[in-house]
Amino acid sequence: MMKTAIKIDNLTKKFGPKTAVNKVSFEIYDGELFGLLGVNGAGKTTTIRMLTGLSAVTDGDAEIFGHSIKKDLQKVKPIVNVSTQETAVAGNLTVKENLELIANIYGMKKNEMEESIESIVKSLELNEVLSQKAKTLSGGWQRRLSIAMALVTKPKVIFLDEPTLGLDVIARRELWNVVTSLKGKITIILTTHYLEEAEALCDRIAVMAKGNIMALGTAEELKKSVNKTNIEDAFIEIVGGEKK
Amino acid sequence: MRIRAFSSRNIKELLRDPISYIFCLGLPIVMLVVMTIINESIPDMEGAPKIFKIELLTPAMAIFALTFIMLFACIRVSSDRSDAFLTRLYASPMKSSDFIVGYMLPFGIIALAQVVITYVSGEIIALVKGDSLDIVNMLISIPFIIPSMILFISLGLIFGTLFNAKAAPGVNSAIITMAAILGGMWMDIDTLGGSWKTVCSCFPFYHSVKYARYAFNGNFSDLWESFLICSAFAAVIFIASITIFSLKVKSDKK
Numbered sequence: 460m461m462k463t464a465i466k467i468d469n470l471t472k473k474f475g476p477k478t479a480v481n482k483v484s485f486e487i488y489d490g491e492l493f494g495l496l497g498v499n500g501a502g503k504t505t506t507i508r509m510l511t512g513l514s515a516v517t518d519g520d521a522e523i524f525g526h527s528i529k530k531d532l533q534k535v536k537p538i539v540n541v542s543t544q545e546t547a548v549a550g551n552l553t554v555k556e557n558l559e560l561i562a563n564i565y566g567m568k569k570n571e572m573e574e575s576i577e578s579i580v581k582s583l584e585l586n587e588v589l590s591q592k593a594k595t596l597s598g599g600w601q602r603r604l605s606i607a608m609a610l611v612t613k614p615k616v617i618f619l620d621e622p623t624l625g626l627d628v629i630a631r632r633e634l635w636n637v638v639t640s641l642k643g644k645i646t647i648i649l650t651t652h653y654l655e656e657a658e659a660l661c662d663r664i665a666v667m668a669k670g671n672i673m674a675l676g677t678a679e680e681l682k683k684s685v686n687k688t689n690i691e692d693a694f695i696e697i698v699g700g701e702k703k
Numbered sequence: 704m705r706i707r708a709f710s711s712r713n714i715k716e717l718l719r720d721p722i723s724y725i726f727c728l729g730l731p732i733v734m735l736v737v738m739t740i741i742n743e744s745i746p747d748m749e750g751a752p753k754i755f756k757i758e759l760l761t762p763a764m765a766i767f768a769l770t771f772i773m774l775f776a777c778i779r780v781s782s783d784r785s786d787a788f789l790t791r792l793y794a795s796p797m798k799s800s801d802f803i804v805g806y807m808l809p810f811g812i813i814a815l816a817q818v819v820i821t822y823v824s825g826e827i828i829a830l831v832k833g834d835s836l837d838i839v840n841m842l843i844s845i846p847f848i849i850p851s852m853i854l855f856i857s858l859g860l861i862f863g864t865l866f867n868a869k870a871a872p873g874v875n876s877a878i879i880t881m882a883a884i885l886g887g888m889w890m891d892i893d894t895l896g897g898s899w900k901t902v903c904s905c906f907p908f909y910h911s912v913k914y915a916r917y918a919f920n921g922n923f924s925d926l927w928e929s930f931l932i933c934s935a936f937a938a939v940i941f942i943a944s945i946t947i948f949s950l951k952v953k954s955d956k957k
């Protein structure tokens with residue numbers, strides 16, 4: 460029996476009359492690489508925002524390693540980190556200073572921090588821009604930094620909202636390698652619009668549409684459930700098909 | 704730890720954007736010189752207001768210059784709020800008080816530097832005119848300025864929290880003007896007296912300027928009343944800034 464990292468229970472988010480996330484319930488296991496797929500506006504980001512305390516929960520709850528995000532958010536925060544859909548870096552700080560800032564805010568010890576920065580800089584190849592101010596980096600490099608800032612605190616759970624958005628092919632592959640190397644060690648929740656990426660990386664995938672979970676399983680199971688051999692066809696079938 | 708990390712980020716942001724602090728540090732010098740020159744060119748009549756004398760002008764200028772610290776603190780907070788970077792910090796273990804104190808410390812340091820520069824300029828102007836100001840009193844009076852610093856920086860944080868980067872400078876200009884008029888920096892409110900004085904005493908600025916002048920001139924027996932009133936205002940506004948910031952963070956999560 461696998462250990463549960465995140466237990467989501469009837470999680471709901473309403474914006475006025477609009478339901479962005481509708482009574483969603485599922486579990487994510489410890490060490491799992493979990494993919495959250497869905498068309499634009501399906502509710503992926505809103506789900507992540509609720510799970511990271513960035514958006515108030517309208518109804519339902521979720522537990523991250525036993526801590527309720529409604530009642531125990533301060534216990535959740537230190538063990539979680541997020542790379543938001545928008546790139547989020549401090550523009551006037553260098554790449555290294557950005558990483559140190561986040562590590563310090565999460566209370567890392569100096570030697571632990573240095574070790575972690577070194578390893579993340581190596582795996583995302585940030586070495587050549589280490590002393591460059593973040594605002595002078597290109598969009599894709601800022602993106603890498605933004606992801607590195609989520610990884611550097613060694614969270615038990617990490618949320619990556621469209622991490623490969625704006626990355627070139629090589630950077631994407633590098634990120635895949637980083638993510639794969641973390642498999643089994645930390646719990647990763649990843650959203651993406653690249654379905655082949657999700658298929659290649661994720662242990663299990665949830666497909667969302669209009670705030671609901673339409674399907675959940677391994678890529679193989681999803682394809683089988685709608686009798687498709689290709690993940691893109693399966694996805695289109697699950698979210699309600701193309702408009703004819 | 705969190706406060707240290709965040710305030711060191713804010714210090715770096717400040718120092719790497721030189722316009723703001725050069726302005727904060729340069730402004731009082733320029734204004735002191737200009738006002739002294741103007742005052743010198745007016746004949747010294749019987750009954751002319753004494754507040755433009757360098758020993759009263761310098762401490763008033765130190766307080767007035769804090770309004771520009773308020774402005775830059777406000778701009779920092781409002782521009783941070785429009786940046787995804789702050790979202791990331793909202794998801795981190797940072798608490799509202801960490802944010803507020805982390806914002807206050809760097810501006811407090813600039814404010815202290817500003818007060819010292821203002822005092823040194825005042826002394827130099829006095830020496831040029833053939834007077835001199837009492838350096839011991841000056842030094843003792845510096846820590847007394849701290850409540851005024853807290854007052855103005857907290858005001859900046861409140862406006863930065865409530866208004867976006869477009870509206871914030873306008874609101875600040877209004878406060879800067881109010882502080883100048885109601886603070887008695889450029890007019891002698893105590894001599895004017897009457898209901899105008901009553902109005903001015905309802906705001907902290909008048910008390911700030913009053914005790915700063917007493918402290919600067921070594922009158923440590925008369926300063927307590929206005930010092931305590933200003934400190935009370937500062938405490939209330941500081942607490943208000945934390946409260947308003949927390950409420951705003953909460954409402955942003957809607």
Ligand SMILES: Nc1ncnc2c1ncn2[C@@H]1O[C@H](COP(=O)(O)OP(=O)(O)OP(=O)(O)O)[C@@H](O)[C@H]1O
Nearest residue numbers: 474479497498499500501502503504505506544957
């Ligand atoms: N602050 C908000 N106020 C009102 N509606 C919102 C707000 N944030 C999100 N929504 C709505 O909630 C729904 C879900 O949005 P969300 O950002 O979660 O989608 P998503 O699955 O992440 O989409 P994308 O792939 O485009 O990033 C959308 O209809 C969106 O318009």
Ligand SMILES: [Mg+2]
Nearest residue numbers: 503504505544
């Ligand atoms: Mg999204």
